[in-house]
Amino acid sequence: xxxxxxxxxxxxxxxxxxxxxxxxxxRDFLRRTGQGTAALAALTLLPKDLLHVPQIFSKEDFxxxxxxxxxxxxxxxxxxxxxxxxxxxxxxxxxxxxTVPAPEGVLWAYAxxxxxxxxxxxxxxxxxxxxxxSRDPMMEWIRVLEIEKGSMxxxxxxxxxxxxxxxxxxxxxMPVQCQQCENPPCVKVCPTHxxxxxxxxxxxxxxxxxxxxxxxxxACPYFARRFNWTTPTYHAGGxxxxxxxxxxxxRFKGTMEKCTFCIQRSRTGRxxxxxxxxPVGARKFGNLLDPESEIRKLIATKxxxxxxxxxxxxxxxxxxxx
Amino acid sequence: MNLPRAPLPLPPRSxxxxxxxxxxxxxxxxxxxxxxxxxxxxxxxxxxxxxCVVCHPEDIRVPGPAGLxxxxxxxxxxxxxGDFQEPFRFEEGTCTDCHDETWEVDPTPRKLExxxxxxxxxxxxxxxxxxxxHSANKRNVLQLFNGEQIPWGEAPRLCGQxxxxxxxxxxxxxxxxxxxxxxxxxxxxxxxxxxxxxxxxFKLVPLEPAEDYPxxxxxxxxxxxxxxxxxxxxxxxAAYAAFGRRD
Numbered sequence: 001x002x003x004x005x006x007x008x009x010x011x012x013x014x015x016x017x018x019x020x021x022x023x024x025x026x027r028d029f030l031r032r033t034g035q036g037t038a039a040l041a042a043l044t045l046l047p048k049d050l051l052h053v054p055q056i057f058s059k060e061d062f063x064x065x066x067x068x069x070x071x072x073x074x075x076x077x078x079x080x081x082x083x084x085x086x087x088x089x090x091x092x093x094x095x096x097x098x099t100v101p102a103p104e105g106v107l108w109a110y111a112x113x114x115x116x117x118x119x120x121x122x123x124x125x126x127x128x129x130x131x132x133x134s135r136d137p138m139m140e141w142i143r144v145l146e147i148e149k150g151s152m153x154x155x156x157x158x159x160x161x162x163x164x165x166x167x168x169x170x171x172x173x174m175p176v177q178c179q180q181c182e183n184p185p186c187v188k189v190c191p192t193h194x195x196x197x198x199x200x201x202x203x204x205x206x207x208x209x210x211x212x213x214x215x216x217x218x219a220c221p222y223f224a225r226r227f228n229w230t231t232p233t234y235h236a237g238g239x240x241x242x243x244x245x246x247x248x249x250x251r252f253k254g255t256m257e258k259c260t261f262c263i264q265r266s267r268t269g270r271x272x273x274x275x276x277x278x279p280v281g282a283r284k285f286g287n288l289l290d291p292e293s294e295i296r297k298l299i300a301t302k303x304x305x306x307x308x309x310x311x312x313x314x315x316x317x318x319x320x321x322x
Numbered sequence: 323m324n325l326p327r328a329p330l331p332l333p334p335r336s337x338x339x340x341x342x343x344x345x346x347x348x349x350x351x352x353x354x355x356x357x358x359x360x361x362x363x364x365x366x367x368x369x370x371x372x373x374c375v376v377c378h379p380e381d382i383r384v385p386g387p388a389g390l391x392x393x394x395x396x397x398x399x400x401x402x403x404g405d406f407q408e409p410f411r412f413e414e415g416t417c418t419d420c421h422d423e424t425w426e427v428d429p430t431p432r433k434l435e436x437x438x439x440x441x442x443x444x445x446x447x448x449x450x451x452x453x454x455x456h457s458a459n460k461r462n463v464l465q466l467f468n469g470e471q472i473p474w475g476e477a478p479r480l481c482g483q484x485x486x487x488x489x490x491x492x493x494x495x496x497x498x499x500x501x502x503x504x505x506x507x508x509x510x511x512x513x514x515x516x517x518x519x520x521x522x523x524f525k526l527v528p529l530e531p532a533e534d535y536p537x538x539x540x541x542x543x544x545x546x547x548x549x550x551x552x553x554x555x556x557x558x559x560a561a562y563a564a565f566g567r568r569d
Contacts, residue, residue: 036564040557042344121530138534160535165526269503279527280516281499294495302496322491 066193067206067246075099079245086243086250090234094241097249100267102200108261109201109288109295109316110272111304112175116282116322119144119166119173126277127177130262131248132240134232141226141259142177142274154307177274178203178224178259179307179315186216186225186258195256201288201316202261204246212254221308222315225258261285288316417461427458444521455480455519474514481513 024032060081065074079097086095124142133139145157149172157174167173184203187195194209195216217225231253243249244264251257262272266285270276275283286293295318298304302320309315431451443450457465464472464480472479482489491497495507498516502508517524 032564036560039560039564118524118527119529120527121532124533125530137537140533143533160532162532163529166529167526266504269505271501271504271507276499276501278499280524281497281510284496286504294500297494298496322497 090239097243099245102198107201107288111284111298111318113282114174116280117173122277123274126273130273136233144175146171179317182314185219189215189219207255210255421461477514
């Protein structure tokens, strides 16, 4: 005889309601709600000096638009807010943030004479000063590669070289920075459109729109993008007050940054800091659409090549030899 | 004699709850303070007479050369001038202080005596002599091959006699360092500003220090994350204290 099947679940027990005197009365409910709210509100009564509210929690940052989509009024408001913020933070009243747009009929291009470069890293330090790059951790947009003479192997190069004096006769030097590609892979992979190409050919980043996914860092074949793994630290008092919204304004943890051809300088008709500071004059900068510019004359008369040309990124950064 | 102690009377429930709330609030604010996520303001530092250095000695860094230059001038223009001195400089018009123009000139190449022997003429590897470039009769000017006498400031014309392609490149801004604006560029120096005319090969230069190696990732979890967890826990506890069921 098969045994009678046991019921799977225990018999349902009748639910015992709590006695009515232990139930929450309306009065209790209101009182406790009030107490809880007061406890939370007590937090906000702490002096604001003690609680360092992160920038991202401010109203201005929370209701922010993409730089391209902002109306002129919004841009003005945003710039005013940031200027106030940075002036307080860096104790420098000279700080101004420009939003100069790309000039018409201009396509910036760069050229570098690897026969002349001596690898002294003056360009790197000028870039650091001009573009407010972090000193701790060290953030440098330009890498000067030291390559053995007779070789074109970038993989075998290194940029941490130390000598008493340069150039070392066994090596030649090849600075690499953002190549401002005409077909930029970093822009293609950005999931939030936080990086884009301006009309004058400069690839820029909206630091507030970047979510820090680092796809662009992986996509760049020139190792030109840098990521803020920690909060950047600056030289005390050494901040460059001449800033651009999508250029050298101070960055923060979790954002990507890169060379912008010194957008705050080039758009006001000045040479980038690395060009001006190169002691041997190996760096050239100009408008690719102007037949009288250095760049056009260089391309016409010198032996010119571009780095990793076979990738089809069409860099606007030319290397040449006299 | 041991008497059974009467249990201590507990403070009323509302007082206990208030104490918990106060304690948590203080604790969290202290945690925030101690965790470096809260910063005493400048006003506070001024009030106490102690700067940020007291707690953050490493935050105040010595500015680098570029930073110092910014501090003083507010721009990078001209920063390099102090670092890369001109290799060669003669004040125009000072040669005649010694060389009287009425002297008879001996044009024969020979070994020079003091004070000129310290400037060995390496240019041209022995093919040149002083009077290749300097005028024999007027020491304050330079002389082209065609006999034209030019001031020192026009030295590129003299150099261009042999170094034609480089002179042309320099005129087209392809050679040398150019400053100024993109619409009005100007040469930072003329030929003799960078190349010593008596020994034109570039000398080795000191270099700036390299970038640091990337630091190892931190082992401990991020502090803001811990703080956020603490805040969540506190809010949960407070909510439980306020609304939780009591048996």
